[in-house]
Amino acid sequence: MLIINGKILPMEGKTIENGYVQTKGEVIKELGKMEQAPSPGKGEEVLDVKGAWVMPGLIDAHCHVGIMEEKRGTAGDDCNEATDPITPAVRAVDGVNPMDPAFHDAIIAGITSLMTGPGSANVVGGQSIFLKTHGRCVDEMAVLNPAAMKAAFGENPKNEYGGRDLMPGTRMGTAALLREVLFQAKQYQKEKQEGTLEKEDFQMEPWLPVLEKKIPLKTHAHRADDILTAIRIAKEFEIDLTLDHCTEGHLIAEEIAESGFPAIIGPDLTARSKIEVQNMSFKTNGILEKAGVLTAIMTDHPVSLIRYLPLCAGLAVKQGMSMEGALKAVTINAAKICRVDDRVGSLKPGKDADIAVFSDNPVNTLTKTLYIIINGQIVYHEGDKS
Template identity: 35%
Template sequence: MFQRSVVIAAILIMLSGLFIFPTAGEEKVIAIRAGKVHTVTGGIVEDGIILIKEGKFLAVGKGIDIPEGATVIDVPQGVVIPGLIDTHSHLGLGPSGGITEDNEMTSPATPGLRIIDSLHPRGLMPHQDSYLDAISEGVTTVIARPGSGNVIGGLSALIKLSGETVDEMVLRFPQDMKMAMGARGGLPGYPATRMGTAWTVRKAMNEAQEYADQWEEYRKEKEKNKDANPPKVDLDKEALLKVMKGELPVHIHCSPTVDILTALRLGEEFHFKKLSLGHATGAYKVADELAKQGVAVAVGPQMMVFDEEREELVNLADFLLRAGVKVSIITDADVVQQEFLRYQAAIAIKYGMDPEEALKAITIYPAQFVGAADRLGSIEEGKDADLVIFDGDPFDTMTQVLKVFINGKLVYEKKDES
């Protein structure tokens, strides 16, 4: 009996070397075979294969071996691109022009506010399920921002659009400090002029420096007197200290050239780290300076500007990109609905932008913009498996989204209408 047990055990050991037994909880490989794969950074792969495992891209290319037991998705006419990224969004925070959760209008400067405290995983009425709508058109990641109702709006967050809670969705918080230039219309307690808006920023930054000095004096006093009283903690000033120390980028809403130049001036005065501008319809007039200073521009919702001196339309994203400015294309949702991000890029293409550059402006360029190109923006080994499968050209308005993956999970699938 003992000898028989030994023999059986020996046979089982030998057989174990011939088979792979999956461990408990191990995710199966997903293999996608598609007619065309836009990797974005590595060119286009015809009849490409994408392997996904444990939420990451395992491999991409042509003629790749598909592991035995993999879940295979065949879309021979399908076109695959990375998940779309919007760097300036108020998605799910209420209707544009109405009472919203992104504008705290009780003070012109609220740098300590956190947008994550207003977010809901499914959005708010009247556009409830707005996240799901965005996903259904291929948008997988956004920067959710405070609005521009006041001068310093607060702290933005980089989020994926899939998750049961806001905390599950957050990729990075805080992402940056949101500010806004321009006159504020003379609301009670608000600056009525452009110079008043700039003064509000300067005042807040200088008060944050005074706050830092008080804490430095306290630390010195503490060495001599253990009973020294610390300054009162101020959440607004604590947030601005991160800006002053270069720990936090700054993103500024501005449109005409005069406001853009003020934003640049403030950035130089206070040494803003990685300054970026939102909208910036007048940016083409100072494109060389923006390129020189390395200032990125999130173009949209307005994609075209009529230049009266030239008597012609200016394709903002294309013009800035050609001038060497770092560009991403945005919706400013809900000004333009979040799900229409690819159509924003299509407008730029209609007026002359190269389609590959337009695709980059809603994938890899925004990933670089937010400092997450190691995880997002392209189909590359090791990156987050966020992708969209279309039944044709992504920039054709008739093209349908077939499937969307976020972190390797199928989060949307078009219903079979047949």
């Protein structure tokens, strides 16, 4: 495919005001200015976008698409295995329904990939997965699996289990349970490395990529003290962390920046339904950006709907984030935080041909999604009735 006459925003590198992007198979072959554009090859599809914005497909770095379906009640809710506070062996790949209509809503909004996985009822919820938004088989849609191990601080786990007179009933209990399982995982890792392990443990094996820093601990933390507890434990056990929600991150921006851990901020387009989100504001994005924190923006779908990811980016700009920062927060920054930037998040030769064509800036509410290309194939175009 040859896309011509577009305003090309690679998200890594300078904007090309009038340029082209050429794909070959499922990857990007090249891009550049129109005067350098190659002649179409035999049978090559030419897409003249007539000045439209051509960008990498957008990315939602934290949601529950496919695993917590709208209007399906318990039948469509596979988000939390809330029978035990520690469930590291639970895998999102086994719970995602690719037929969830939210996948198509995501495509219409310009989103070509996302991180989905367990919720925050448990101290340790299980393993998340990074997916493309188009497909019928979750194994084929997967880009990275497992992509993260979910953990949660704050109100959710203590309310879930404290209400049953089980641990954790306090924030102290949550931290203690997480420390305990990480301590056990460290011991397990050591024994396996030394060859003294008697038998493999199904609950311990999922921790090895976390301890080896191949995937991060994906931590649900809203309140400032919960964010700092997550950082404290991560440093104690020498693991990588993403600070998901990070609602009060603007109150401790310097401390977060010093930690070196990235933040996935949101969902801010929702009600202040809990005490721990009373200081929720779109200004968090800009404050953390200015502090030097690598930031992404999320919807936490269905808490706020995935179709509103571009709107969330626009509202972050309205409250102080730079336009460049907001666009990166839903493309290359999200890809870096999710550790898939070798494949998605920017327009670069060799990367997946996941491309969004918009009539204008996608954070503008009047902008239309003209074309969505995933793995080099057009999966949506404006006016599509499917």
